[in-house]
Amino acid sequence: xxxxxxxxxxxxxGGGWAARFLLNGWNVIVSDPDPETERKISEVLENARRSLPxxxxxxxxxxxxxxxxxxLGEAVKDADxxxxxxxxxxEIKHKVFAEIQVNCRKDALIGSSTSGFKPSELQEGAANPxxxxxAHPFNPVYLLPLIELVGAPQTCARAKTALTEIGxxxxxxxxxxxxxxxxxxxxxxxxxxxxxIKDGVATTEEIDDAxxxxxxxxxxxxxxxxxxxxxxxxxxxxxxxxxxxxxxxWPWTKLMDVPELTDxxxxxxxxxxxxxxxxxxxxxxxxxxxxxxxxxxxxxxxRNWGAGQTLVxxxxxxxxxxxxxISKPLNTLNRVIPIDWTDYNGHMNESRYGLVFxxxxxxxxxxxxxxxxxxxxxxxxxxxxxxxxFRNETHxxxxxxxxxHVLQAEGKKLRLYHEMFRDGGELLxxxxxxxxxxxxxxxxxxxxxxxxxxxxxxxHEAQSKLPKSESLDR
Amino acid sequence: xxxxxxxxxxxxxGGGWAARFLLNGWNVIVSDPDPETERKISEVLENARRSLPxxxxxxxxxxxxxxxxxxLGEAVKDADxxxxxxxxxxEIKHKVFAEIQVNCRKDALIGSSTSGFKPSELQEGAANPxxxxxAHPFNPVYLLPLIELVGAPQTCARAKTALTEIGxxxxxxxxxxxxxxxxxxxxxxxxxxxxxIKDGVATTEEIDDAxxxxxxxxxxxxxxxxxxxxxxxxxxxxxxxxxxxxxxxWPWTKLMDVPELTDxxxxxxxxxxxxxxxxxxxxxxxxxxxxxxxxxxxxxxxRNWGAGQTLVxxxxxxxxxxxxxISKPLNTLNRVIPIDWTDYNGHMNESRYGLVFxxxxxxxxxxxxxxxxxxxxxxxxxxxxxxxxFRNETHxxxxxxxxxHVLQAEGKKLRLYHEMFRDGGELLxxxxxxxxxxxxxxxxxxxxxxxxxxxxxxxHEAQSKLPKSESLDR
Numbered sequence: 001x002x003x004x005x006x007x008x009x010x011x012x013x014g015g016g017w018a019a020r021f022l023l024n025g026w027n028v029i030v031s032d033p034d035p036e037t038e039r040k041i042s043e044v045l046e047n048a049r050r051s052l053p054x055x056x057x058x059x060x061x062x063x064x065x066x067x068x069x070x071x072l073g074e075a076v077k078d079a080d081x082x083x084x085x086x087x088x089x090x091e092i093k094h095k096v097f098a099e100i101q102v103n104c105r106k107d108a109l110i111g112s113s114t115s116g117f118k119p120s121e122l123q124e125g126a127a128n129p130x131x132x133x134x135a136h137p138f139n140p141v142y143l144l145p146l147i148e149l150v151g152a153p154q155t156c157a158r159a160k161t162a163l164t165e166i167g168x169x170x171x172x173x174x175x176x177x178x179x180x181x182x183x184x185x186x187x188x189x190x191x192x193x194x195x196x197i198k199d200g201v202a203t204t205e206e207i208d209d210a211x212x213x214x215x216x217x218x219x220x221x222x223x224x225x226x227x228x229x230x231x232x233x234x235x236x237x238x239x240x241x242x243x244x245x246x247x248x249x250w251p252w253t254k255l256m257d258v259p260e261l262t263d264x265x266x267x268x269x270x271x272x273x274x275x276x277x278x279x280x281x282x283x284x285x286x287x288x289x290x291x292x293x294x295x296x297x298x299x300x301x302x303r304n305w306g307a308g309q310t311l312v313x314x315x316x317x318x319x320x321x322x323x324x325x326i327s328k329p330l331n332t333l334n335r336v337i338p339i340d341w342t343d344y345n346g347h348m349n350e351s352r353y354g355l356v357f358x359x360x361x362x363x364x365x366x367x368x369x370x371x372x373x374x375x376x377x378x379x380x381x382x383x384x385x386x387x388x389x390f391r392n393e394t395h396x397x398x399x400x401x402x403x404x405h406v407l408q409a410e411g412k413k414l415r416l417y418h419e420m421f422r423d424g425g426e427l428l429x430x431x432x433x434x435x436x437x438x439x440x441x442x443x444x445x446x447x448x449x450x451x452x453x454x455x456x457x458x459x460h461e462a463q464s465k466l467p468k469s470e471s472l473d474r
Numbered sequence: 475x476x477x478x479x480x481x482x483x484x485x486x487x488g489g490g491w492a493a494r495f496l497l498n499g500w501n502v503i504v505s506d507p508d509p510e511t512e513r514k515i516s517e518v519l520e521n522a523r524r525s526l527p528x529x530x531x532x533x534x535x536x537x538x539x540x541x542x543x544x545x546l547g548e549a550v551k552d553a554d555x556x557x558x559x560x561x562x563x564x565e566i567k568h569k570v571f572a573e574i575q576v577n578c579r580k581d582a583l584i585g586s587s588t589s590g591f592k593p594s595e596l597q598e599g600a601a602n603p604x605x606x607x608x609a610h611p612f613n614p615v616y617l618l619p620l621i622e623l624v625g626a627p628q629t630c631a632r633a634k635t636a637l638t639e640i641g642x643x644x645x646x647x648x649x650x651x652x653x654x655x656x657x658x659x660x661x662x663x664x665x666x667x668x669x670x671i672k673d674g675v676a677t678t679e680e681i682d683d684a685x686x687x688x689x690x691x692x693x694x695x696x697x698x699x700x701x702x703x704x705x706x707x708x709x710x711x712x713x714x715x716x717x718x719x720x721x722x723x724w725p726w727t728k729l730m731d732v733p734e735l736t737d738x739x740x741x742x743x744x745x746x747x748x749x750x751x752x753x754x755x756x757x758x759x760x761x762x763x764x765x766x767x768x769x770x771x772x773x774x775x776x777r778n779w780g781a782g783q784t785l786v787x788x789x790x791x792x793x794x795x796x797x798x799x800i801s802k803p804l805n806t807l808n809r810v811i812p813i814d815w816t817d818y819n820g821h822m823n824e825s826r827y828g829l830v831f832x833x834x835x836x837x838x839x840x841x842x843x844x845x846x847x848x849x850x851x852x853x854x855x856x857x858x859x860x861x862x863x864f865r866n867e868t869h870x871x872x873x874x875x876x877x878x879h880v881l882q883a884e885g886k887k888l889r890l891y892h893e894m895f896r897d898g899g900e901l902l903x904x905x906x907x908x909x910x911x912x913x914x915x916x917x918x919x920x921x922x923x924x925x926x927x928x929x930x931x932x933x934h935e936a937q938s939k940l941p942k943s944e945s946l947d948r
Contacts, residue, residue: 138688138689138692139705144688145687145688146683146687146688148684169683169687171680171683171684171687173675173676173680174674174680175675177670177675181670181680181681181684182685182688184666185663185666185667185684185689186689188659188662188663188665188666189659189662189663189698190698191662192658192659193659193698193699196651196658200648200649201647201648201649201655202647202655204699204700205699206647206648206655207655207697207698207699208696208697208698208699208700209620209645209697210620210622210656210659210697211656211659211698212693212694212695212696212697212780212781213619213643213645213780213781214612214618214619215656215659215660215693216690216693216694216695216697217770217771217781218612218618218763218767219685219686219690219693219694220686220691220693220694221686221763221766221770222682222686222766223681223682223690224663224667224681225667225678225681225743225746225747225750226678226682226747226759227763229747229751229756229759230760230763231486232756233486233756234756236744237744237748238743241735241740241743241744242740266715266716267712269699269711269712270710270712270715272699273699273700273703273711276700277700277703282703282704282706282707282708285700285703285704286704288779289692289695289701289704291777292695292696292773292774292777292779292780293691293692293695295774295776295777296691296695296770296773296774298773299769299770299772299773299814300769302769302814303765303766303769303814305762306687306766307686340773340777343832344846344854345849345854345856345914346914349829349832350860351825351827351828351829351831352828353825353828354824354826354828354862355823355825357825358817358824358825372818375819380818380819382819382864383824384863385863385864386824386862387859387860387861387862388828388859388860388861388862389858389859390856390857390858390859393856393917440819440820443867
């Protein structure tokens with residue numbers, strides 16, 4: 001059954017949560033007294049729709065139903081998950097939790113997006129304290145996988161399962177602490193950065209460059225300790241710490257002290273930030289950020305590493321069934337076109353059609369038994385020839401699908417005719433693809449075994465009765 | 475004339491510098507008394523050779539000449555750039571600088587890789603203080619673009635020019651300060667991380683995950699301030715700081731205090747790190763890291779953003795000449811195969827051949843005048859058909875080249891026959907490509923103007939005399 005989430009507080013974070021749930025097939029009710037809520041949420045959703053679905057090379061789930069209800073009690077009534085993202089003031093949060101717990105299901109999960117409060121603080125005076133926990137996300141919530149979970153172990157375990165199902169990476173924090181884990185680092189860096197600006201050592205742009213051209217690239221994939229483990233080399237982590245250790249007592253930071261946020265300092269930062277980024281509107285910056293994140297995440301997915309591994313696992317979990325009915329052209333692919341496939345002509349680069357057809361061919365391979373286990377066993381198919389004919393342009397964010405007619409499946413040969421369509425049925429591109437069964441040991445062609453041959457014969461038999469597509473005769 | 479660098483100190487950082495210079499065509503002499511230096515440097519070089527050249531889609535420069543000389547005086551004698559990467563002890567560095575300045579050219583640049591010392595400290599007692607400056611790199615030096623430059627303005631300006639030419643991103647630090655800029659942030663995060671581990675709040679793996687699944691992904695592309703500018707939304711940076719501001723005085727960090735590095739704490743960290751990463755050798759981790767970095771950097775390059783923009787600019791600077799002699803098959807592409815083009819069969823995915831041929835086709839387009847300015851003016855070529863025949867497998871790190879025979883260049887039509895070879899001449903793949911001249915406004919075919927038509931005619935005339943390749947008749 002479709003699950004439902006109630007989002008309490010419809011700002012940037014609440015909107016990000018709404019998008020994450022909706023685009024993973026949950027129904028969502030947003031509750032916020034602000035009359036601008038619907039517009040704000042729709043703006044976040046627009047960003048999310050053009051980025052999140054393209055992270056996966058799978059088809060995406062049917063989007064859930066979005067509704068708005070200013071009555072908090074009504075909004076939470078049937079929800080499986082209730083997410084509080086109201087302002088960071090404890091008395092407001094307590095009031096909201098009280099109202100939620102009067103109205104919600106006893107088995108509902110009640111997460112708080114708080115950056116700083118501990119669960120014990122959130123739970124003060126609650127009717128059912130164990131139901132309330134910290135589920136701290138990172139902006140943009142629809143793209144960044146990390147969620148810090150802090151609270152009762154059983155509640156966190158249930159929350160982890162639900163979040164994993166919507167593609168997130170829940171990190172259960174072992175013991176409650178102010179600001180959980182990540183924000184303690186952000187706080188430390190922020191303090192140091194304020195001093196550097198106040199003292200005129202660096203501008204906002206120079207600080208950003210010092211991060212994103214250097215250690216930011218390392219941290220996106222390995223974090224702090226694994227990076228240092230590598231830097232330490234064969235001598236090991238303990239040796240590395242001993243080397244690095246003495247610097248700790250050097251006066252390299254001004255962290256012991258807090259700069260006063262005078263109007264002058266705030267203005268200095270705002271001016272520098274305008275100088276650095278003012279040529280882009282916030283909307284433009286959001287899209288630049290999202291396109292960058294999608295590109296980095298998709299890159300890490302291809303390496304099956306870090307945040308990319310989360311995507312690989314999510315994709316495996318949401319993998320569509322192989323086509324069952326072989327008496328008609330096979331629906332071998334359904335997907336959204338990602339931003340990183342676009343070229344200087346403003347459309348999907350010709351080479352990416354090859355990737356779409358390569359993926360479609362993989363599905364037919366799997367149907368006859370050439371799956372990852374088969375490949376790991378040392379046998380596979382290699383493509384030896386592709387005739388690709390381009391009919392119409394394809395753009396990022398578009399949904400497309402491929403139907404495949406198996407023209408030949410006998411001996412070592414697999415000849416496939418793929419047609420790629422835009423959602424709605426317009427023909428975009430065709431590919432006549434010849435694959436040959438190979439040994440991965442000799443890297444030469446060889447006959448498949450009897451089991452695969454039987455599957456190929458059945459497929460060949462069923463598909464040979466189909467009329468050839470009009471486009472094939474072109 | 476080929477430039478030369480002397481690398482004083484052949485550890486991980488010195489080795490990274492050597493690789494960066496060598497693979498950008500400089501000659502390099504390494505000087506280090508350690509008898510293991512040659513082996514150590516060759517290991518770093520092996521890593522660099524499999525990652526750095528694949529960052530660019532251009533051909534790579536001829537690698538420089540590497541030599542070793544234990545005599546520091548001999549090593550620095552003719553060098554344009556001298557880079558000191560000896561241990562972080564001021565008296566050792568002073569001794570090294572004294573010996574360098576007795577022997578080196580007066581116009582040589584003398585950079586120090588120091589993480590912590592200020593130029594004024596390095597220059598103490600030097601014969602020519604202004605010649606010595608901080609050039610602080612980030613590991614792995616052959617991949618990460620950032621270099622912090624601190625020192626005399628004229629020296630830093632010269633250093634910036636030289637480093638930009640080898641693809642780096644020099645950041646001139648406005649005023650000297652302990653640990654420059656980036657390491658102050660690293661120091662702050664490191665302190666906080668030690669406390670979290672000591673207090674049992676998180677393990678090394680949990681801390682790394684809290685970084686790389688969340689803000690690490692943001693920092694790889696926008697850094698700190700631009701990220702917060704976006705998060706702040708339309709209300710602006712000043713408003714954002716005011717919201718965030720009060721937290722500064724909350725007790726969210728333990729930075730005021732330094733944890734004692736007891737044997738017990740060091741062992742705890744080492745054990746956790748083994749648990750987290752011990753299944754990979756350091757060599758494996760280096761390659762995983764490098765493949766991830768290449769993937770992220772290439773992704774950002776496609777977005778022309780951050781560290782990727784540095785690559786775009788470097789690629790433009792090192793762009794090869796268009797083929798001049800049109801009386802023979804055109805050499806339209808020379809490149810190294812990047813890691814992110816490999817698929818589950820352990821070889822270059824079929825779709826990436828399409829990309830190679832798409833890039834080769836672009837060169838022919840440029841030769842007849844369809845360059846970026848032409849495309850910006852609203853006219854371009856679209857590919858309508860590709861027949862790709864795969865002959866042999868291609869692997870990451872391999873050098874390949876493409877020769878193109880222009881079969882037809884008249885009216886709206888451009889028909890190209892591309893052959894892709896492995897370095898050495900083995901045929902890997904062929905592509906018969908048909909392109910059509912289009913208006914980017916109507917997205918329909920149209921005739922090119924007389925200037926382009928004349929260039930096409932000349933190309934057609936010259937190439938029509940060439941014999942057809944044997945592979946074309948297959």
